[in-house]
Amino acid sequence: MENRIKDKIQSFEDLECWKACNEVKMFIAGIIQKLPAQEKYDLADNLRRASRSATRNIAEGYGRFHFRENIQFCRTSRGSLYEIIDDLITCEFENYISKSELDIGREKINKALGLLNGYINYLNRVLTEKK
DSSP states (O other): OHHHHHHHOSSGGGOHHHHHHHHHHHHHHHHHHHSOGGGTTTHHHHHHHHHHHHHHHHHHHHHHOOHHHHHHHHHHHHHHHHHHHHHHHHHHHTTSSOHHHHHHHHHHHHHHHHHHHHHHHHHHHHHHHHO
C-alpha cells in the first residue's frame, strides 16, 4: 500500500486531507465576508488564521520528511479544525450565520477530520513498521 500511495502523492496538494481542509478554508472565506465589521479583529481574524493553519500545517508536516514531525503537524491541523467548529458555533449563536450554514461547515470539517485522522493513522502504521 505504501508504494501505491507514494506513486500517487507527489506533493502535499495530492493529499485528500489537504484538499478537504482547503475546501474548509474556502467555505470559511465566504463566512468571513458575512461577519460584521466589529468582528474583524476577533471572529473573522481567528477563523481566517485557523482555516489557513489547517492546510499550512499539513503542508509543513509533509515537507519535514519525518513521520513523527509530520504526525505532530497534522495533529495541530486537527486542532485548528476543532477551533473552527467552535467559532462557527459562536457565529450561529450571534446570528451571523444560519443553522444550515453551521451544519454545512460541520459537514465539511467532519469530512476533513476523517481524512486527516486516516492520514495520521497511516503515518503511525508506517512509523511502527519501520521500527
